[in-house]
Amino acid sequence: MTDSEARRPTSTPTPPPEAMEIASGYAFPGAALDLGALLWDGRCLPDAQIRIPLGMLNRHGLVAGATGTGKTKTLQLIAEQLSAQGVPVFLADVKGDVSGISAPGEENEKVRTRASEVRQEWRPTGCPCEFYALGGMGHGIPVRATVTSFGPVLLAKVLRLNQTQEQSLGLIFHYADQKGLELVDLKDLRAVVGFLTSDEGKSELKDIGGLSTATAGVILRSLTAFEAQGMNPFFGEPEFDTNELLRVAADGRGTVSVLELPVVQDKPQLFSTFLMWLLADLFHDLPEVGDVDKPKLVFFFDEAHLLFSDASRAFLESITQTVRLIRSKGVGIFFVTQTPKDVPADVLAQLGNRVQHALRAFTPDDQKALKATVKTFPDSPYDLEEVLTALGTGEAVVTVLSEKGAPTPVAATRLRAPESLMGPVDPAVLDRTVEQSPLYARYAAAVDRESAYEKLRAAEAGAGGQTAGQPAGQAVEPSRDSRKVEEDPSVVQQVVSSGVFKSLARSLGTQIGREITRSVFGTARRRR
Numbered sequence: 001m002t003d004s005e006a007r008r009p010t011s012t013p014t015p016p017p018e019a020m021e022i023a024s025g026y027a028f029p030g031a032a033l034d035l036g037a038l039l040w041d042g043r044c045l046p047d048a049q050i051r052i053p054l055g056m057l058n059r060h061g062l063v064a065g066a067t068g069t070g071k072t073k074t075l076q077l078i079a080e081q082l083s084a085q086g087v088p089v090f091l092a093d094v095k096g097d098v099s100g101i102s103a104p105g106e107e108n109e110k111v112r113t114r115a116s117e118v119r120q121e122w123r124p125t126g127c128p129c130e131f132y133a134l135g136g137m138g139h140g141i142p143v144r145a146t147v148t149s150f151g152p153v154l155l156a157k158v159l160r161l162n163q164t165q166e167q168s169l170g171l172i173f174h175y176a177d178q179k180g181l182e183l184v185d186l187k188d189l190r191a192v193v194g195f196l197t198s199d200e201g202k203s204e205l206k207d208i209g210g211l212s213t214a215t216a217g218v219i220l221r222s223l224t225a226f227e228a229q230g231m232n233p234f235f236g237e238p239e240f241d242t243n244e245l246l247r248v249a250a251d252g253r254g255t256v257s258v259l260e261l262p263v264v265q266d267k268p269q270l271f272s273t274f275l276m277w278l279l280a281d282l283f284h285d286l287p288e289v290g291d292v293d294k295p296k297l298v299f300f301f302d303e304a305h306l307l308f309s310d311a312s313r314a315f316l317e318s319i320t321q322t323v324r325l326i327r328s329k330g331v332g333i334f335f336v337t338q339t340p341k342d343v344p345a346d347v348l349a350q351l352g353n354r355v356q357h358a359l360r361a362f363t364p365d366d367q368k369a370l371k372a373t374v375k376t377f378p379d380s381p382y383d384l385e386e387v388l389t390a391l392g393t394g395e396a397v398v399t400v401l402s403e404k405g406a407p408t409p410v411a412a413t414r415l416r417a418p419e420s421l422m423g424p425v426d427p428a429v430l431d432r433t434v435e436q437s438p439l440y441a442r443y444a445a446a447v448d449r450e451s452a453y454e455k456l457r458a459a460e461a462g463a464g465g466q467t468a469g470q471p472a473g474q475a476v477e478p479s480r481d482s483r484k485v486e487e488d489p490s491v492v493q494q495v496v497s498s499g500v501f502k503s504l505a506r507s508l509g510t511q512i513g514r515e516i517t518r519s520v521f522g523t524a525r526r527r528r
Contacts, residue, residue, distance in 0.1 A: 023048035065357020100421030135233030
């Protein structure tokens with residue numbers, strides 16, 4: 001039999017018993033996503049369809065494989081089917097090639113051939129999309145977080161602090177939370193650190209462990225270096241409401257939220273940690289829903305190895321707990337990376353759905369990674385070491401959770417072709433889409449309101465005995481809504497005794513007016 005004859009569905013012989021047994025493990029009666037057709041003994045068997053039950057997508061997953069093996073197209077394939085089933089999707093576009101999911105695909109000979117091989121009724125279809133950009137850097141609606149909301153654990157990773165410094169940063173956040181000092185941007189945090197290490201303020205932390213001058217100096221230097229890299233735009237207001245990621249279009253399809261990251265792809269610590277903030281914020285806010293017919297959101301975490309590299313123990317424990325618990329809130333997470341060994345064992349154990357693209361074994365380290373990957377799969381009639389190195393682009397080894405929660409048989413699979421555009425859309429089209437979004441007006445312009453920095457400067461001015469005839473700008477950098485500070489010779493005593501901060505909490509009123517609660521990651525949300 002020629003190769004071309006073997007590719008024709010009509011000429012495919014009856015599959016052998018082993019292949020039939022594998023295929024039976026994917027014959028789900030309920031709603032499911034279609035991944036492709038079974039590969040067996042070098043042939044594609046279009047009658048043996050490989051699928052993922054829709055209700056199991058909140059059991060998390062892993063898409064792995066060497067560069068150039070088709071991981072991005074797999075994300076696109078899964079995302080567009082989720083959207084069609086009414087499930088919102090979040091995608092991180094690190095390389096700038098995912099924006100095409102918003103536009104119908106272009107038919108060509110490769111697409112026609114693939115569709116024929118896997119018995120796919122291919123129709124060019126784009127998905128409803130919103131495009132975002134961290135701090136507005138790039139093509140997208142600006143995504144910002146306040147420093148208060150971002151929290152000490154995530155910020156410590158961005159600043160590359162060690163465990164002792166991270167604990168000290170947590171102490172600073174705890175103090176600011178207690179005193180009602182909201183840290184909106186980086187200058188607020190710098191002002192609070194400066195106050196707590198000053199003669200007037202260092203006694204404030206004495207009862208809860210203190211803050212050494214050396215550690216404070218490291219934190220301040222890290223903040224300065226961070227700002228020097230142009231990171232200020234990521235922190236501030238209006239803060240992004242992560243509930244925007246749960247939107248459904250008017251036609252019932254789930255909105256695909258694409259975070260455009262090409263402009264910051266050289267800052268992996270930043271964008272990977274920001275992705276975790278989005279996820280932690282959702283975890284903090286969403287109610288428990290238990291097992292549901294379909295997820296409320298599926299979150300694809302691209303370049304996942306960047307999240308785990310150089311992570312502190314507290315950070316890794318927080319990731320593990322978030323992944324373990326967010327399933328009951330209806331959110332599924334897919335980590336995307338090169339090999340399973342990039343993901344810590346405690347997290348990997350919770351990823352029930354696996355799509356493993358080809359791996360290379362050119363070096364001893366590659367061979368070691370290949371053997372470790374094979375060990376993470378259930379027993380299989382395939383020689384997985386051989387199969388994983390022989391897979392072509394757009395092919396993968398798959399195992400998922402059945403509707404009963406049991407792992408399905410391992411299936412080498414030729415994947416379907418995405419129906420949306422496999423490549424980026426024109427930047428001008430992307431910009432028009434962003435500016436026409438109803439969310440653009442809400443988040444486009446940054447707002448700098450009165451917060452910890454302005455309040456502490458006001459307290460300093462009062463402590464310095466500012467007179468009514470002295471221009472306020474010489475002592476205080478005023479914000480838009482700051483009020484005139486009354487002259488009071490006892491302000492220094494008030495600061496030292498925390499009375500001034502009680503007053504600040506009262507004056508913040510509707511802004512905070514209460515202590516902030518924090519989640520497992522130390523992220524914060526104002527109580528609603």
